[in-house]
Amino acid sequence: MGQKRPFAATYSRICEEIPPLENLAPDPQIHEYTLINNNQTNTIMLFKHIITTLCIGCMITPALVAKSKKETKPEGYKFTTEIEVPITSIKNQSSSGTCWCFSALSFFESEILRNGYTDSLDLSEMFIVHNSYQEKGEKFVRLHGVLNFGQGSSFGNVLYGLKHYGIVPEWEMDGLNYGTDVHRHSELDGVLRAYLDVIVKNPNGTLSTAWKNGFKGILDAYLGECPETFTVNGKEYNPHTYMESLGINLDDYVDITSWTHRPFYEKMVIEVPDNWLWESSMNVPIDDLVAIIDNALKNGYTVAWASDVSERGFNRDGLGIVPDYDALEIELKETGSDQARWIGAAKSDLYKKAFEAPCPELKITQEMRQEAYDNYQTTDDHGMQIFGIARDQNGNKYYMVKNSWGDAGQYKGIWYVSEAFVRYKTMDILVNKNAIPGDIRAKMNF
Known part of the structure; x- marks a missing residue:
C-alpha cells in the first residue's frame, strides 16, 4: 500500500x-x-x-x-547475368519516333563488333531516317495519300536502307539542324505531312516536277544533307563503300514473327501501320521464335526486338513482366491486410506488389498472343535490342534489353524483360540467319 x-x-x-x-x-x-x-x-x-x-x-x-516498415522493405528484383553479348553505348532517341532505326542500327553495330571490327563505331540514325522519309513520301503520293505517314517504321526499313543507301558515321550526320541538342521531330513530321497533303490534292491538275526537291529541301533543312563523301581514319568513303568496309553481309539477316492467321514457315507481311514498306517476315510458332532468341544469345549474336510496351507490366524503371494478378491477389489475401483478406486487394496494390519482388506470371500461349494482336492489345510500339540473359533471385529467366531512352530507369538504359513478356508482346525480331537452330532453319527452307 x-x-x-x-x-x-x-x-x-x-x-x-x-x-x-x-x-x-x-x-x-x-x-x-x-x-x-x-x-x-x-x-x-x-x-x-x-x-x-x-x-x-x-x-x-x-x-x-517506421523501424518496422524499414525492416520489411520489399527486396526488389536482383539479377545475375548469365549471358551478355557486347553492345555499343546507350543512345537517346528523345522526342522522335525513330526507335526502329536506333534499335536496328544498334543490332548491326553489335554484328560489326562480333566480326572483329575495332575502330570507333557509331552509325548515323538520321542518315537512314532522311532517306526513309524520301521513300515514304514518294509512296504516299503514289497511293494518293492512302498510306500511314508518320515517324514510325520497321527493322526491314533499316535493312533496306543499308542495302540501298549505305551508311555514314554519326559524326558526319547527327540530324540536329534545328536548334536543339536532342532529337525533336514533331514539327518536322507535321511540316512534311502538311506538304504532302497539298501535293496529293493536285491543285494544278498535274503534279509538278518540283515537289520531290521541295520535300527533300525540308529534310535537308532539319536533318542536314546526306554526305556524299567523308573521311574515316584518313581514308575517303562514300555511304556505300563505308557500309562495305564494316564487314557484314546484309543478305544474312531475316525478320521473324509469330501469328496464327498466316501459315507457319512461310513469309508474311505483318499488318501494322508502321510497316509502310510492306517488308515480309518469316512466320514461325512462338516456341521457335523464343528458341531462336536463346540460340542467338548463346552463340554470341544479339537480336533486334520489336514489341508492344503499352502494358502496365512494362514500366519506365527497367522491368518488363506479365503479372498473374489472380495469383498475386491470393498471396495478398494470405499475407496482406484485412481488407485484402475479406474483400480483395485493390488493383493499385496488386500492381505495386508485382514490382516489389519477383511475382507469379501468366503462362503465355500462342492463342493468347494472337488474341492480343487481333483485338489491338498488342501493337507495334517500340524497337529495342536483346543482348543477354539474366536470372532473378528465384531463378526466373529475363532477357537483357538495350533501350534508346538514354540512361532512363534504375539500370541506366537497360531493361530486364521476362520470357513471358517476350512470348506475349513480341511483334517481330531481326536476327542473323546463322543464329537460327538448324532444325528450325530447315523448316524455313533457307
Whole structure:
C-alpha cells in the first residue's frame, strides 16, 4: 500500500508530527482535512504521471512503426547475368519516333563488333531516317495519300536502307539542324505531312516536277544533307563503300514473327501501320521464335526486338513482366491486410506488389498472343535490342534489353524483360540467319 501511494503516507506522517499550538488542543477536523487534501494531491500527481507515460508512448510508437516498415522493405528484383553479348553505348532517341532505326542500327553495330571490327563505331540514325522519309513520301503520293505517314517504321526499313543507301558515321550526320541538342521531330513530321497533303490534292491538275526537291529541301533543312563523301581514319568513303568496309553481309539477316492467321514457315507481311514498306517476315510458332532468341544469345549474336510496351507490366524503371494478378491477389489475401483478406486487394496494390519482388506470371500461349494482336492489345510500339540473359533471385529467366531512352530507369538504359513478356508482346525480331537452330532453319527452307 505505502509503495503504491508514497505521497499520502509521507504527508500523513508530517502532519502527525507537527506539535499543536501552545495551550490549544489538537483539532481532529483539521487533521482529517489535511489527510484528505494530501490524498487528493497524490491522486493528481499519479494522473499526471499516467498522462506523461502515455505521451511518451505516443512519441515512441511512430518511431517503432517506421523501424518496422524499414525492416520489411520489399527486396526488389536482383539479377545475375548469365549471358551478355557486347553492345555499343546507350543512345537517346528523345522526342522522335525513330526507335526502329536506333534499335536496328544498334543490332548491326553489335554484328560489326562480333566480326572483329575495332575502330570507333557509331552509325548515323538520321542518315537512314532522311532517306526513309524520301521513300515514304514518294509512296504516299503514289497511293494518293492512302498510306500511314508518320515517324514510325520497321527493322526491314533499316535493312533496306543499308542495302540501298549505305551508311555514314554519326559524326558526319547527327540530324540536329534545328536548334536543339536532342532529337525533336514533331514539327518536322507535321511540316512534311502538311506538304504532302497539298501535293496529293493536285491543285494544278498535274503534279509538278518540283515537289520531290521541295520535300527533300525540308529534310535537308532539319536533318542536314546526306554526305556524299567523308573521311574515316584518313581514308575517303562514300555511304556505300563505308557500309562495305564494316564487314557484314546484309543478305544474312531475316525478320521473324509469330501469328496464327498466316501459315507457319512461310513469309508474311505483318499488318501494322508502321510497316509502310510492306517488308515480309518469316512466320514461325512462338516456341521457335523464343528458341531462336536463346540460340542467338548463346552463340554470341544479339537480336533486334520489336514489341508492344503499352502494358502496365512494362514500366519506365527497367522491368518488363506479365503479372498473374489472380495469383498475386491470393498471396495478398494470405499475407496482406484485412481488407485484402475479406474483400480483395485493390488493383493499385496488386500492381505495386508485382514490382516489389519477383511475382507469379501468366503462362503465355500462342492463342493468347494472337488474341492480343487481333483485338489491338498488342501493337507495334517500340524497337529495342536483346543482348543477354539474366536470372532473378528465384531463378526466373529475363532477357537483357538495350533501350534508346538514354540512361532512363534504375539500370541506366537497360531493361530486364521476362520470357513471358517476350512470348506475349513480341511483334517481330531481326536476327542473323546463322543464329537460327538448324532444325528450325530447315523448316524455313533457307
